[in-house]
Amino acid sequence: MRYESPATIENAVDLLANSDGHAFVLAGGTDLLVRMKGDDFNASLVVDIKSVDGMGQIEETADGFVIGAAVPCAALSEHAALVAAWPGVVEAANLIGSTQVQSRCTMSGNLCNASPAADSVPAMVAANAQARIIGPDGRRTIDVADVPTAPGQTSLAKGEIIEAILLPKPGARTGDAYLRFIPRTEMDIAVVGAAVNLTLDTDGTVQTARVVLGAVAPSVVVVDAAADALLGSKLSEDTLKSVEVACVAASNPIDDKRGTVEFRNQVAGVLGRRAAAIAFERAGGQS
Amino acid sequence: MTFDPSYKEQGLKSVGTRPLRPDGVDKVTGRARYGADFNMPGQLVGRVLRSPHAHARIVRIDTSQAEALKGVKAVVTAADLPDQSNGDAATFAVLDNCMARKKAMYDGHAVAAVAAIDASVAKAALKLIVVEYEVLPHVVDVDVAMAADAPVLDETVFTTGVEPAPKTPSNVANRSEFGHGDVEAGFAKADMIVERNYKTEQTHQGYIEPHACVANCNSDGTADLWVCTQGPFVYRQVCADLLGLDVSKLRVTSSEIGGGFGGKTHVWAEPVALALSRKAGRPVKLVMTREEVFRASGPTSATSIDVKIGAKKDGTITAAEATLRYTSGPYAGMWAELGAMTSFACYDLENVKTVGWEVVVNRPKVAAYRAPSAPMAAFAIESAVDELAHKIGMDAVDFRIKNAASDGSKSSYGPVYGPIGIGPTLEAAKSHPHMSAPLGENQGRGMACGFWFNFGGQTCVDLNIGADGTVTIAVGTVDVGGSRASLSLITAEELGIPYENVKAIVADTSSLGYNDMTDGSRGTFSSSMAAISAARNAIQVMRERAATMWDISVDDIIWEDGHAKAVGATHDNLAPLSVADIAAEAGNTGGPIAGHSELVADGAGVSFGTHICDVEVDPETGSTRVVRYTVIQDAGKAVHPDYVEGQYQGGAVQGIGWALNEEYVYGADGRLQNPGFLDYRIPVCSDLPMIDTQILEIPNPNHPYGVRGVGETSIVPPLAAVANAVSNAVDVRMFHIPVSPPRILAALNAQAKG
Numbered sequence A: 001m002r003y004e005s006p007a008t009i010e011n012a013v014d015l016l017a018n019s020d021g022h023a024f025v026l027a028g029g030t031d032l033l034v035r036m037k038g039d040d041f042n043a044s045l046v047v048d049i050k051s052v053d054g055m056g057q058i059e060e061t062a063d064g065f066v067i068g069a070a071v072p073c074a075a076l077s078e079h080a081a082l083v084a085a086w087p088g089v090v091e092a093a094n095l096i097g098s099t100q101v102q103s104r105c106t107m108s109g110n111l112c113n114a115s116p117a118a119d120s121v122p123a124m125v126a127a128n129a130q131a132r133i134i135g136p137d138g139r140r141t142i143d144v145a146d147v148p149t150a151p152g153q154t155s156l157a158k159g160e161i162i163e164a165i166l167l168p169k170p171g172a173r174t175g176d177a178y179l180r181f182i183p184r185t186e187m188d189i190a191v192v193g194a195a196v197n198l199t200l201d202t203d204g205t206v207q208t209a210r211v212v213l214g215a216v217a218p219s220v221v222v223v224d225a226a227a228d229a230l231l232g233s234k235l236s237e238d239t240l241k242s243v244e245v246a247c248v249a250a251s252n253p254i255d256d257k258r259g260t261v262e263f264r265n266q267v268a269g270v271l272g273r274r275a276a277a278i279a280f281e282r283a284g285g286q287s
Numbered sequence B: 001m002t003f004d005p006s007y008k009e010q011g012l013k014s015v016g017t018r019p020l021r022p023d024g025v026d027k028v029t030g031r032a033r034y035g036a037d038f039n040m041p042g043q044l045v046g047r048v049l050r051s052p053h054a055h056a057r058i059v060r061i062d063t064s065q066a067e068a069l070k071g072v073k074a075v076v077t078a079a080d081l082p083d084q085s086n087g088d089a090a091t092f093a094v095l096d097n098c099m100a101r102k103k104a105m106y107d108g109h110a111v112a113a114v115a116a117i118d119a120s121v122a123k124a125a126l127k128l129i130v131v132e133y134e135v136l137p138h139v140v141d142v143d144v145a146m147a148a149d150a151p152v153l154d155e156t157v158f159t160t161g162v163e164p165a166p167k168t169p170s171n172v173a174n175r176s177e178f179g180h181g182d183v184e185a186g187f188a189k190a191d192m193i194v195e196r197n198y199k200t201e202q203t204h205q206g207y208i209e210p211h212a213c214v215a216n217c218n219s220d221g222t223a224d225l226w227v228c229t230q231g232p233f234v235y236r237q238v239c240a241d242l243l244g245l246d247v248s249k250l251r252v253t254s255s256e257i258g259g260g261f262g263g264k265t266h267v268w269a270e271p272v273a274l275a276l277s278r279k280a281g282r283p284v285k286l287v288m289t290r291e292e293v294f295r296a297s298g299p300t301s302a303t304s305i306d307v308k309i310g311a312k313k314d315g316t317i318t319a320a321e322a323t324l325r326y327t328s329g330p331y332a333g334m335w336a337e338l339g340a341m342t343s344f345a346c347y348d349l350e351n352v353k354t355v356g357w358e359v360v361v362n363r364p365k366v367a368a369y370r371a372p373s374a375p376m377a378a379f380a381i382e383s384a385v386d387e388l389a390h391k392i393g394m395d396a397v398d399f400r401i402k403n404a405a406s407d408g409s410k411s412s413y414g415p416v417y418g419p420i421g422i423g424p425t426l427e428a429a430k431s432h433p434h435m436s437a438p439l440g441e442n443q444g445r446g447m448a449c450g451f452w453f454n455f456g457g458q459t460c461v462d463l464n465i466g467a468d469g470t471v472t473i474a475v476g477t478v479d480v481g482g483s484r485a486s487l488s489l490i491t492a493e494e495l496g497i498p499y500e501n502v503k504a505i506v507a508d509t510s511s512l513g514y515n516d517m518t519d520g521s522r523g524t525f526s527s528s529m530a531a532i533s534a535a536r537n538a539i540q541v542m543r544e545r546a547a548t549m550w551d552i553s554v555d556d557i558i559w560e561d562g563h564a565k566a567v568g569a570t571h572d573n574l575a576p577l578s579v580a581d582i583a584a585e586a587g588n589t590g591g592p593i594a595g596h597s598e599l600v601a602d603g604a605g606v607s608f609g610t611h612i613c614d615v616e617v618d619p620e621t622g623s624t625r626v627v628r629y630t631v632i633q634d635a636g637k638a639v640h641p642d643y644v645e646g647q648y649q650g651g652a653v654q655g656i657g658w659a660l661n662e663e664y665v666y667g668a669d670g671r672l673q674n675p676g677f678l679d680y681r682i683p684v685c686s687d688l689p690m691i692d693t694q695i696l697e698i699p700n701p702n703h704p705y706g707v708r709g710v711g712e713t714s715i716v717p718p719l720a721a722v723a724n725a726v727s728n729a730v731d732v733r734m735f736h737i738p739v740s741p742p743r744i745l746a747a748l749n750a751q752a753k754g
């Protein structure tokens, strides 16, 4: 197995494009290194992107934030403007693993690993994040939601790398939140995740909303019915109940070692409701 | 010199203090050598091929392609480990578990192994071994396995212990029964009866260090094994038996141990490593992966337990009965029997009966896990006791105090107790501030008691006095929980010298006489007894040397405060001689000075504990947090209180993990779904509060300092204490361990539906 640590993104793309197909991008390595220990794993090439110019930076632009693909999740919480703008995304990224894991792992890696339970993904999708992809044919930008296609699979073509995650500048009176359920307090994988991003009108009613569930289907579930229930409301008890019911209805999990269908459905509703309440409060809302 | 082990009250200088642990620096700096840290020149890498099926006949194994691979030095199958058990079923079970013969009995069962020049060749070789299986119906659930239509794992298993003996084979290997009195008559006198079924899931000891060894068989028939084990002498015997080696020709050296909890009292891959080395003619290193540890090394039993307890309105238990069904993996065990013995051991009962059923299933062979079998029984019994106390409107602690066993009680498993600690731990719990602290919203409190036998056994210690007067004691019990510190303290106490002047080492099997393994909480109890005896023998030698040096009668010399002192009017102007003074002259007075001891440590003394637990449960998600936890246990005498507290805390934490989230999850195909720490959820630090401890010291009459074993009892009460706390928090009884969030929510939903 060959290990490369190119200094430019073009070089990285070249290496991957010309590989035999058993090539992997290495960001934080918190998924990849674990998989590499397995007997069924085979790699001929690993391209470490941490030395690529600019990949480790968070850039604040007029439109939003450009988060390099090698930025460790721990660095997100040290970026005051990002925390102020997208507290839900940052808290989701900082639920991953433990302090040690967060110092290595990246949101791009979380996204490309394409686990249905990835913590940062529902929050990014709720926040309308995009992924900037570079490949042999140049750059393209797609919605984060369109990167994972199935468990363990992405829409990236051979030679393509996510260069950065793009988060928009949130409008005034916006709040987001992410909650997940794990039986322990850390070092666990989400049994259910729920992200809510909403913006209030000047009168304090919800103007736009996105509600996204993780770990309850092969990919994240955008729950339009829950968002619709929020629109125009000030989060009355009835609204929250509707959000909960909509989340339960949209949840489509399997029974597995991490939880039962019944449990996941019920908890998806609870977390959807609770996340909505937190996002509403963060947006400055008053019920 | 005859050794008197009886307890004598005395002022103690070293015992009971908390000096720095002797192994601490090595462990935190990474210098300590664990199983996988040992290497030999020319060693090969061993790997084991394991069955992916829960139950399958091995039709054919073709190893030719693997053998032909460059870099492969040996491939072994069951044919290389021929059956030398001579009809001994227990030995055969160990052999068959190390390497499947006719059938693979569980997902992860070893079917072949390779030794190769490096890890990648070994991995490639595993893929080249062709195994043809005929997949058979399997069963993993204990109740299902007992049903008449269950697939029978072993046609030669006919239930023993029942009359008349059955004519058809089944998965029930044995029935055992304990108790006294007439339970039916007792239930007839009861005002209130609780009768319930409880279940517990299978858990793993979860030691952080996986099994690892280096095996080296020489052409002259001698062999060496460097291994992470709780019992080098036992490993030596078992490996020699399985491989047909001469016991005296196999030398076993134990490494530092990164946790065992019973799981390293049994052999797993060690005989395979020896077989590989024997075939390859080179040393073989074999380190199990975490996945292999979960799939193939010893978990505890899964259980299904029926309990019936009756009491009068005044709180007197009139009768108690339990039927305990324990899985033992694919081979017969005596796990239910242990559960049946421990079930009601805390109580003084007129009428009691327990029945244990040993059930074979397609799961890994069950191994000892800290107070093996007792935690599950305690969960069932202490849950029922709690419920009964609630029903008759009595405080849970008072109800237990009223029925607690004491000095002179006939135990439910037979013996009559001497001075014991169950009553005092309950009284301490009653007056503990934890018991009366206010509870917050969604919080509940539970408590429970636990019992464990403790063990003594064969022990041999060498004590050598160096030329500088410092002392080394060589013991044969592996230090799993701080025994080197405790044994040094005890030796220092007995000799009257500073702790710093004593160093304890764990000797290999060629350097010391036979020692039983570190199990049954026996390490400090038994080895300290032998160390005291060895020290007394050394004192006798030193008095004789002083007599030579002074040229007076040994009868005029006493040993006091680490010195030989001359007594009597004619001698008392002689300056006392220290150990160093006497050691310095040893060359002129008879040579090196040593004390030896070989004994069977009897009278380990049973052990009891009471735990109090507060939890907070989120009623919408079933998420449970332990917010406060207190362990109260009798230590006899806490030699090094830090370590005693550590044992209390460690056992409690393992029990909390078992109670809340740990479980083996099997798919419909009988494959283990969660063979890793990500989905086999042991508690992490942030899951736990500081575990408070209270050490009671009720001296064991059979030990010079009153010591009792403390290592195991602490895992017995937590399952029940946590389950009682959760039940009280959500106001629904929980009957199935672990009380994981899905189980709690399901119970709440069922209650809401009415």
Ligand SMILES: Cc1cc2nc3c(=O)[nH]c(=O)nc-3n(C[C@H](O)[C@H](O)[C@H](O)COP(=O)(O)OP(=O)(O)OC[C@H]3O[C@@H](n4cnc5c(N)ncnc54)[C@H](O)[C@@H]3O)c2cc1C
Binding pocket: A024, A025, A026, A027, A028, A029, A030, A031, A032, A033, A034, A049, A069, A095, A096, A097, A098, A101, A104, A105, A106, A107, A108, A109, A110, A111, A112, A113, A117, A118, A119, A120, A156, A160, A161, A162, A163, A187, A188, A189, A190
């Ligand atoms: C102990 C532990 C705990 C964990 N806990 C959690 C948790 O709580 N929640 C959670 O969601 N995850 C958890 N994980 C999984 C993992 O940490 C996350 O998925 C993490 O975000 C992965 O990021 P990484 O940078 O380490 O990815 P890597 O391991 O470097 O890469 C992951 C995958 O993505 C690909 N990849 C990485 N970067 C790019 C890129 N820029 N372009 C294209 N492909 C790329 C890699 O080739 C690889 O296939 C845990 C892992 C461990 C070891």
